[in-house]
Amino acid sequence: MTQAVEYDVVVLGAGPVGENVADRTRAAGLSTAVVESELLGGDCSYWACIPSKALLRPALARADARRIPGLSVAVQGPLHTQAVLARRDEQVSHWKDDGQVGWLDSIGARVYRGRGKLHGPRSVVVDGPEGEHHLLTARHAVVVCTGSRAVLPELPGLIGAHAWTSREATSAHEAPGRLAIVGGGVVGVEMATAWQALGSQVTLLARGDGLLPRMEPFVGEHVAAALKEAGADVRLGASVAAVDRPGGGTGPVTLVLEDGSRVEADEVLFATGRAPRTDGIGLESVGLEDGSWLSVDDSCRVEGTEWLYAVGDVNRRALLTHQGKYQARIAGAAIAARAQHVPLLESDRWGAHSASADRLAVPQVVFSDPEAAAVGLSLADAEKAGHRVRAVDYDIGSVSGAALYAEGYRGQARMVVDLDREVLLGVTFVGPGVGELLHSATVAVAGEVPIERLWHAVPAFPTISEVWLRLLETYRG
Template sequence: MGASGEFDLVVVGGGPTGENLADRAVAGGLSVALVEHQLVGGECSYWACVPSKALLRPPAALREARRLPGAGESVRGAIDADAVLRRRDSFVGDWKDDGQAEWLASVGIELVRGHGRLDGERRVVVEGRDGERRVLTARHAVAVCTGTTAALPPLPGLGAAGVWTSREATSAHEVPGRLAVVGGGVVAVEMATAWAGLGSRVTVLVRGSGLLPRMEPFAGELVAEALADAGVDVRFGVSVGGVERAGELVLDLGEGGELRTDEVLFATGRRPATGDLGLESVGLEPGGWIEVDDTGLATGVPGGWLYAAGDVNHRALLTHQGKYQGRIFGAVIADRAAGRELDMAPWGRSVATADLAAVPQVVFADPEVAAVGLTLAEAEAAGRRVRAVDYDLGNVAGAGLHADGYRGRARAVVDLDRETLLGVTFVGPGVAELLHSATIAVTAEVPLARLWHAVPAFPTISEVWLRLLETYRG
């Protein structure tokens, strides 16, 4: 048995969520150990958000230049895929976490490398890569921030075929000649966009009838049209029945149909990374999501000591929401340890209200999709009296100046009883930077009468705010 240690808080999982939670707890006066068995910085830093956006941006910049007369004429050559991959590598630090580890030390967080497992109340056993075991005891709390892993369907031949998950899709060092993407969600759309932009012949296989099913329907429709215009073969109502690798990959599409490809990405969802976490030692089901209350406290564990933040609690599977939870829950743990009163009112400092009412998300496709809050269907299902206000983004002067033939759409979901916004969706080139204004409007529940006085600068795409308000007022 190796060295043991006692801390106020033990955080299991060193991704962005765990880092933020640990940082806020230290700021609140607690001693913190952070356990990580892979790279500090987690999935987002090395295999998801950062590398995917590094792959997406150069092809997007090239497309934008080609859409502008005067600039497009000067863009003659093809994209340099090798240069894009090298730039991607630089953003992930060549998959080394030295800088992240140094930051932990600089703020007083002790990094414990190894695989952490719960071992009863307030106790975590860490097994290092060399087999050494260390027992960590928490005076106040343990926080699980282990995130998720790719969920693969139980298909014949899948295990032996060497298929891609999101990790391989963002870290590959060669552009496949042919790439099949199975799925219709955010990862599927972004990776189809990225690799098509880098030169792959991409086929997207979607079981359902549309892309981005959790967003407003027009978002998936516009993205599907743009993918098709870019040469991507998007097929709906298709199920993969099996996979076989014999030099190339062969996908069984049923009824004698097949697809031959060089690589296949299964972007078919995520599952909680809790299968080997020792949940059974505290009365929870191994491999399951950890249900929490709005302060991050696990509802199925007595004693008020186990917390779960980020994707693992299934509240909002987005890196920025995990970081948000980390900031709030880390402060809650410190406040409870010090006996300080919590602020439990909606939008109070001690509750993650935004997880339920104002989750922002950007899909970095072409066109971009940016949304926050509820869709029209979600608002109606919640029993709210609402109205959807739509506007063609291409009719905004700033959009026309941004690119010839600009195509896009905006929707605001208005609560008719309170005349505030429940949700906003933008689709179009460059709309990601519009999202925070919408997030503020939804989060702050700004009355439409007050938004009328928030004057957008001319000629920017943000003038769509004025057009939405004009459309609503009639």
């Protein structure tokens, strides 16, 4: 039996992005339905951000402690792997979403469990887990917040090999003796850091000539060197040609590389890219391509429509949870303004309806050892965009606060300066603890703070943030 219900807003996907859209539209007084086929809270809560950082935190804390005389001797032993995994399980609420259900209930959003599918303009059909069917119609907006999924390459033998994706890597209940990781991006590097620390012998295979290729080249060099010191086997320029795993995908796995060499492992993780989770959600019913990324304007409204929005990973502007939540705030405010027939320019006192930070000032932290943190443009990207720029580098290890933070601190900072306007287009750090420096860099880049004013943002002594003063001094020469 199909039940028809009308709402002001219907949200497809109840990850952090969909939850934030619902929060904003409910706060504006709009009735809102949220549709989710898996756990409320999405990948970030159960298979990505939260569990990965729960696995990484003990590894990074131990690494920091080992760099401090007087403490290093006490932390030379292995991590208690089962204790780390147990804490990870607690952080993801043992893969139960009762808390998320309660929160959505508290804001007055109506939750529909099941697979949601567009059924023409402003309509969504939900097939529930017990065979029930719901037809939801939206007076003002349907918002697609279905996120992205891991993509496996087409390789001989991979089908049936039961390879890990990021989901299996963050939810595994024991450390494999040997773990091969294919991919030198964020997921590959973070999982190599975590599982090497948890007792696996990691082999990291990166097709390019460096790790973390979207960041400044020196970042990948620092991270690769540290992984090697930790005992991981890091191979650059390594491409997998085939996978061999006999025994129904339960025995050892062999990776055949293009150069003919082989890598033996007990498990293999492919961290080789993402695709939008827009297949099978009825895009074709509104004239869009099934399974495609969705192009949006700066209010996250799908181009060519008046009622359809795409927020978070699905619009491909910045595949990061915090950027998706930022977009959700933008979209929610825009939907509310349009529903109230208020022109965006009149209601947009704080720039709340126009997403710009997901193009020019995207911050990201890679929780490897050492940490990597960047916001805005790299030097290569700035030059490619036609800016007249100068890169200013500084050795973080020579800053007083860094020397106190850890014995033999190794790290590097770079700021990319727009020479015509004397503002920062990008900032990158690599080194222990640098993730906490990133928000200051984000404020400088997003706010287009003139270098003349940055001189008056005095860093506290003795902290690693003194690197800001040294970068400015180096720029002035």
